[in-house]
Amino acid sequence: MTSRCFERKLETMSCDERAALQGDRLRAVVARVYEHVPFYRRRLEQHGIHPDDIRSLSDLSRLPFTTKTDFREEYPFGLFAVPMSRVVRLHASSGTTGKPTVVGYTRRDIDLWARTCARTLACAGGSRNDVVQVAYGYGLFTGGLGMHYGGEKLGATVIPMSGGNTKRQIMLMQDFGTTLLCCTPSYALEIAEVATDMGVDMRKLKLRAGLFGAEPWSARMRQAIEERLGLQAFDIYGLSEVIGPGVSSECDAHCGLHVFEDHFYPEVIDPESGQPLPDGERGELVFTCLTKEALPLLRYRTRDITRLMRAPCPCGRTLVRMERVSGRTDDMLIIRGVNVFPSQIESVLLEIEGTEPHYLIVVDRRENMDELEIQVEVNERVFSDEVRGLEALRQKVASEIFSILGLTAKVTLVEPRSIERSQGKAKRVIDKRVL
Ligand code: DLL
Numbered sequence: 001m002t003s004r005c006f007e008r009k010l011e012t013m014s015c016d017e018r019a020a021l022q023g024d025r026l027r028a029v030v031a032r033v034y035e036h037v038p039f040y041r042r043r044l045e046q047h048g049i050h051p052d053d054i055r056s057l058s059d060l061s062r063l064p065f066t067t068k069t070d071f072r073e074e075y076p077f078g079l080f081a082v083p084m085s086r087v088v089r090l091h092a093s094s095g096t097t098g099k100p101t102v103v104g105y106t107r108r109d110i111d112l113w114a115r116t117c118a119r120t121l122a123c124a125g126g127s128r129n130d131v132v133q134v135a136y137g138y139g140l141f142t143g144g145l146g147m148h149y150g151g152e153k154l155g156a157t158v159i160p161m162s163g164g165n166t167k168r169q170i171m172l173m174q175d176f177g178t179t180l181l182c183c184t185p186s187y188a189l190e191i192a193e194v195a196t197d198m199g200v201d202m203r204k205l206k207l208r209a210g211l212f213g214a215e216p217w218s219a220r221m222r223q224a225i226e227e228r229l230g231l232q233a234f235d236i237y238g239l240s241e242v243i244g245p246g247v248s249s250e251c252d253a254h255c256g257l258h259v260f261e262d263h264f265y266p267e268v269i270d271p272e273s274g275q276p277l278p279d280g281e282r283g284e285l286v287f288t289c290l291t292k293e294a295l296p297l298l299r300y301r302t303r304d305i306t307r308l309m310r311a312p313c314p315c316g317r318t319l320v321r322m323e324r325v326s327g328r329t330d331d332m333l334i335i336r337g338v339n340v341f342p343s344q345i346e347s348v349l350l351e352i353e354g355t356e357p358h359y360l361i362v363v364d365r366r367e368n369m370d371e372l373e374i375q376v377e378v379n380e381r382v383f384s385d386e387v388r389g390l391e392a393l394r395q396k397v398a399s400e401i402f403s404i405l406g407l408t409a410k411v412t413l414v415e416p417r418s419i420e421r422s423q424g425k426a427k428r429v430i431d432k433r434v435l
Contacts, residue, residue: 003252003315006122006154007115010262011317015310018318022265023056025290030054030063033296036081039074040298060267060288061276065299068096071241076102082294092140093240094332094339097347098404100140103240104294110149112291116246116260117150123249123258123315124209124234126180128155131206133176135169135183135191136214137337138162142244143214147182150246156180163187163337166194173205181210184337185217185225185233189368192228203230211236213245215334216325218435235324241300242287248322253314256321263291266322267299268308271329282307284329285322303330333431335363335370338407342428345374348400354382354393358419365433373410374401380416 005011013021031051033040044050047064054063071079072095080087088107092100105113121132132151136143144162151158159176161169163183169191172178181188188210195202207229213236222233237257238247247264248257259266264287268277271284285302289295305328309321333340342361349355356377364371374397382393390413398411420427 004122004125004127005317006119011119011258011319013318015318018262019057021262022290025262026057026060026265026288027051027054029288029290029296030298033081033298037079039070039078057265060265060299063288063298065274065286065301066297067301068101068241068303071101072096072099075099077104079297080104080294081296082106087294090140091142091145091240091244093142094341094344094405096341096343098344101241103142103244106293109243109292109294112263113146113243113246114149114153116243116263117146118153119150119260120211120236120246120249121147121150121154121156121180123251124180124211124232125252126151126154126156126209130154130156130179130208131159131177132156132180132182133159133161133169133173133178135161135163135181135187136245141337142238142240143182143184143337146238146244146246147211151180166191167198170195170198170200170202173202173207174200177206179206179208181207181229181231183210183212184214185212185221186215186365186368186370187337188212188225188229188233189221192225193368196228202228205230207231209234211249213237213249214337216327216435221435237322237325239302239304241295241297242289242302243292247287251313251315251317255313256309256323258313258315258317258319258321259308261320263289265290266308266320268306269301271303271305277307279308279310282323282326285325303328303332305329331429333361333363333429335372335407338405340372340405340407344404345401346428348404349374349376349397352393352397352400354378355397355413356416358417358421359428360419361429363429363431363433370433371410372407373412375412375414375419377416377419378413382413383416 034051087104089105138144234250236249238245248259267286268283277283304325306322359376362373
């Protein structure tokens, strides 16, 4: 029995038929970026590749990679393949330093995104009869608006709650009869905890399924969420550069996440050598956007670690599955759903007079909420200053961090030379969270 699909034909077509479609789309997108994105024309020429050389999917591995550094160097719009007059939406996620990674969408991209998010909701059994509470953040982050448009495309009733305001979230779940909840897994646990404090038994509500993603989570967290909220949990994956949520999602077989590969073609590579790995082997996930207009990326390195699985799935979808993301190849942390690179924090500290380039980032989780502490050494002059001066400096660091990350951090100023020096690679991050 095939489970619910939003676009059944495209999700269940034979693999050969899909490969032919992907091959056609790959040829078209390479020609398009060569013509419209000076960055890609240069890159392809440097690699001695002309669009005519790319004839089928098997030529994909000849193409160069795109990385987050390319976004930084082409900031803000250098990777766009259409004039700004055709871009109807911008979103952004963290860059590795002060500047964000900017992504753009044409009107057709927004429609594509709504459809892939509708597929995601249908994977979790969603239909027009559902009431979808979107508790991902709205704004530059793609989670809120992505799932919002997906819910509307499906014809469901959408509650645009955004994150936070937990008591109100719970009240509306009760009053509006929410059936599908979309939020980060850590926020789902927080909702469960607040409900307990309020004396609300979440298992008695109409909640049926939760679509959780945007950060890593474990089987243990899944079990805790399912028990406390009385719902079936589904893992959903995506990243802003590729489109946002709606890149891959779990179906009710819960054996990996189906990748919407007719639009986002996945490969897994050895992160050291860059060589493609055979199906089933773990490595770094790479995506080529086959159909996007504003930001069609060739072989974008996600830094996420997973493997691809092609065995048939009982749900009837023929889309390749990826295993739950098990880690990253770089040092990106996800704190309260916000992507944080230690280098962003470092670039803030280096700009501030009075601090030393010796710091420690401590991440912990208390009562289901991530906490970020930054310990930073001050120089001798500041250290011997009055308490008032120290407090002003502490506040300045905290507010600069907030303006770059959008996260409140506890800042602790410490004595000169008190942070342990290392003999080799500096250990700048202590992550005490147990998922
Ligand atoms: O987090 C998009 C999204 C929103 C996905 C809502 C799912 C739900 P970014 O902010 O660009 O986009 O962060 C992308 O988050 O490269 C992964 O490292 C991580 N990530 C996203 N989903 C998952 C997941 C959104 N299900 C980065 N499991 C990605 C583990 C995830 N990590």
